Amino acid sequence: MSLLNTVESAEPKKIAVYVCHCGGNISDIIDVKKVAQTLSQYPQVSIATEYAFMCSSNGQDMVINDITNQGVNRVVIAACSPALHETTFRNALKRAGLNIYLYEHVNIREQASWVHKQDKDGATHKAIALIKAGVEKIIRQDALDEIKIIANQRVAIVGGGIAGMRAALSCARAGLKVSLFEKRSTLGGNLNRESLIYPTNQTAQSVVDQLGSEVKNNPNIDLLLNAKIVSVNGFAGSFQINFIDLDSKEQTIGSGVIILATGFDHYKPYEGEYAYKTSPFIVTLPDFTKILDQSAQPKALLYEGKTIKNIAFIHCVGSRQMDGVDTPLEGKNLNEYCSRVCCTSAIFTINNLKIKYPNTGIFDIYSDMRTYGLEHESLYEKASKNDVLFIRRPLEERPQIEQRPDGTFNVTSTDVLSWNEQIEANVDMVVLVTGMVPSDISDLVDNMKLPRSTDGFLQEVHLKLRPVELANKGIYIAGTSQGPMDVIETLNAANTAGVKAVSLLSLPEILMDPFIAVVDDDKCTGCGLCISECSYDGALTMTDKIVNGKTKKVAQVNGALCVGCGACVAVCQPRAIQVAGWTLDQFEAMVDAIAKE
């Protein structure tokens, strides 16, 4: 019995196996001739051959030729990782007129020849077992149709910081309509400030104003300020965003794609953390930037009536926290990640301070100097030349801050750079170099079932293979909603999200891999066990259906909402529900083939 969205073929299964040499990468270790010869004896395998480079046009032509002229209707290619060439071979099948899902890719390079160099026989044996498992899988594979969804040609973008604006412009310029939702009354997010930013030395506000005016003048962009998103329903191609507008009216807008550009919040230390809030002269870096911007005093920084002659900057406050050393904020995890921008931002601010008030004495207490990125190291060099005294503390040690009766502070720290000497600095002000925390979007996370990393930022599926994509189809992330980034990185990520949105909506219909749950109505007993396993609202429901002339209760999958996680599969005793292309029967047959070899 075929799964519902599959196309079962009446033709006998004719399987071809191709073993790639990868120009010696595989064949120097694995005896590819022996592998092909062994596979040619395997039941239902009609052709088993080896070739120097399967991904070359000759290699692909060989597959196409065997499909067209030899009647091959199932293909197994044993080569490098599917991450590299799965699409190449799917396209070859398409050109030959065969359903692209009737091909199985077996990895015998990264997971065999490259890791078993000292054991050629073992690697050859393993390759044979893995390919046999691939054959067993493809024997049980039916043709699948890509899922087609009529797509609303509008993109909804949540967050009007630079990431949201940049993504909006990328989409709008490609001709898509955009609804840009910003909860505040202004655009720009955390860059809505007058201070200078690295590396361009322009004011943050000027970046915001430039993007803002392009956004406001683009006829494809509907700007919705003071908008509060209440809920999001639907699926890729057809989302509904319910929100409360400027006039407190509830509204709904439809979109085909959603981009989340909800940004970050500055870390706020708790009272007493590095003496924060025990004195007005213990400030965070964002506060200090404002103080510096606003100070009009000619010779030295004047703050709260006090001339500031010496300042200590302490890095990594609220970032790179360690178990047993730091206390997390109430109800939160430790922030173990590096906020990435704060080292450069602190050094950049120090250099600006030195330009305005060259005589200020600076102690910069850091653990690792992460001024990564184009020309950022030169900011560090400049600070070194500016007589900034750098103190490198061990990561697990926290500098001690003690207020003296005269209102100044003694800051004590071990200095790794001078063979662990204890350094004591007497300063008028302490700047806590605070980093980024995810902005509070827990309502959206709960409502939309958004995946978050342990750090609390939104979690893309894969850093290299599927950047800025969430596991939820049709939802992308832009900028610092994903993790700490500077302006350039934010704009790049936002452009990527914009391009992905444009490419998904480039056709009136969205094509999706059909690896979603499917129910065999005949086998379904209507027990409903699968429903409680599914975390995706509306993906799986019970319904009455006429099956074999009788009305019965069966599970029903909404293909646009199901993500294909398979949680439902495990609890279904009669195996009525399966993830198409990844069925339990396929996996059991694969494991049997491996065990037997």
Added chain:
Amino acid sequence: MTKDSRPKILVITTSHSSYPGANAVGQARLAYDSNTYIIRVPDPVMFPEEFYIKALTNGIAGIIIMSSGSDCPYEGAYPRLAARIQSTYTKMKALNMNINRLKITTICTVCTESFLKEIANMEKVVAA
């Protein structure tokens, strides 16, 4: 070819996380024993208890599930998987099976050292 007499280890990886992690081990040209067989799934949460017990009864000596842990992109999948492995352990105990033959762990796309450590640990279990 004659049957490989060494105990076999099945490594269940996730398409988005530990499978690329296993590739990273290869890209770094690190080595482990060839009695290890990696398969990839969208998420191991799809396997019922019986899947593991059947595999361990039919010739697989040890299974390592390399999940994405709390970084799993599928909502609610990890706690469900963890609970399912616990109930598999209960069933294995009832069948007098050594529960160390089934291990659940978290491996990401770059965890090459942890990957090797898990395999080395399972090699010890299946050799015993």
